[in-house]
Structures are given as structure tokens and as C-alpha cells.
Amino acid sequence: xxxxxxxxxxxxxxxxxxxxxxxxxxxxxxxxxxxxxxxxxxxxxxxxxxxxxxxxxxxxxxxxxxxxxxxxxxxxxxxxxxxxxxxxxxxxxxxxxxxxxxxxxxxxxxxxxxxxxxxxxxxxxx
Numbered sequence: 655x656x657x658x659x660x661x662x663x664x665x666x667x668x669x670x671x672x673x674x675x676x677x678x679x680x681x682x683x684x685x686x687x688x689x690x691x692x693x694x695x696x697x698x699x700x701x702x703x704x705x706x707x708x709x710x711x712x713x714x715x716x717x718x719x720x721x722x723x724x725x726x727x728x729x730x731x732x733x734x735x736x737x738x739x740x741x742x743x744x745x746x747x748x749x750x751x752x753x754x755x756x757x758x759x760x761x762x763x764x765x766x767x768x769x770x771x772x773x774x775x776x777x778x779x780x
Contacts, residue, residue: 656680656769658750663774666740670778674735676750676771683707683726683752687759688733689767690724692746692776699749699764703735706759713762718744742780747773 662674674690689704703724705712714722723736733750751767758766 656752658752658769658771660748660750660771660774663748663776665777665779667779668741670740671736671738672740672776674737674748674750674774674776676733676735678731678733678750678752681752681754681769682728683731683733684728686752686754687756687767688724688726689751689759689762690733690735691749691751691764692744693749694743694746697746701762701764702748704759704762705733706756708756709759711759737776740776740778742778745776745778747775749773 657679659677684707687706690702691699692702693699702715702718705724721739726733750771752769753767
């Protein structure tokens with residue numbers, strides 16, 4: 655059974671850094687599309703980063719490009735999101751998501767992902 659468990663969320667000040675982790679079980683992150691989404695109060699859930707190892711595809715939302723990095727440790731079957739230069743507008747619940755199809759990484763929308771973690775809260779103070 656596919657399971658995703660996020661960790662690493664915390665409260666930090668503007669300019670700080672965090673590394674989120676998504677520990678996966680029941681599947682290989684080398685064969686699934688994996689993505690990080692976030693949802694802030696009053697806003698829609700949005701994709702911030704995704705990766706598909708099968709094609710080497712990695713991309714980021716413009717709001718985080720240059721500050722966030724998605725990576726993975728295949729031995730640990732874990733996906734990471736390194737978050738640097740954090741801003742108050744980064745405050746949100748962050749979710750790890752996965753789907754068996756490469757298509758999910760071609761069109762990164764919530765509805766295209768079958769598996770989700772429980773979320774981890776990131777709060778950045780101004």
C-alpha cells in the first residue's frame with residue numbers, strides 16, 4: 655500500500671531555511687511522479703515543485719524558483735524539499751503527492767495525483 659509521510663515543517667523567521675521530507679513506502683520514487691503542493695488560508699492548493707526520475711524532469715513554480723529545490727534519496731525512498739530564503743507568503747500547509755503515471759508530472763494538478771501525505775505546516779514570520 656502506498657503511503658507518504660511528511661516531516662520538517664516548523665515556524666521560522668523571514669530568510670530562514672527548512673528541509674521538508676516525504677518518506678514513501680509501498681512504491682519506488684524512481685517510478686512515480688512526485689510533487690510538493692501547498693495550500694495557504696483562503697487560497698487554492700498549488701503545486702510548487704515536481705520530479706519524475708524516469709525522464710529526469712524537474713520543475714518549480716515561479717514563486718519558489720531559485721529558492722526551493724526538490725531532490726530525492728533513492729536508498730531511503732524519500733523525497734525532499736529544501737526551502738531557502740523563506741518569505742511570509744510561503745506560509746502554508748505543505749503536502750507531498752505521488753502518482754504512478756508520468757502524465758501527472760506533465761500536468762501538475764491536484765486531481766492527477768492519487769496518493770497524498772498528511773501535510774506539514776510551514777509558518778514564516780514577517
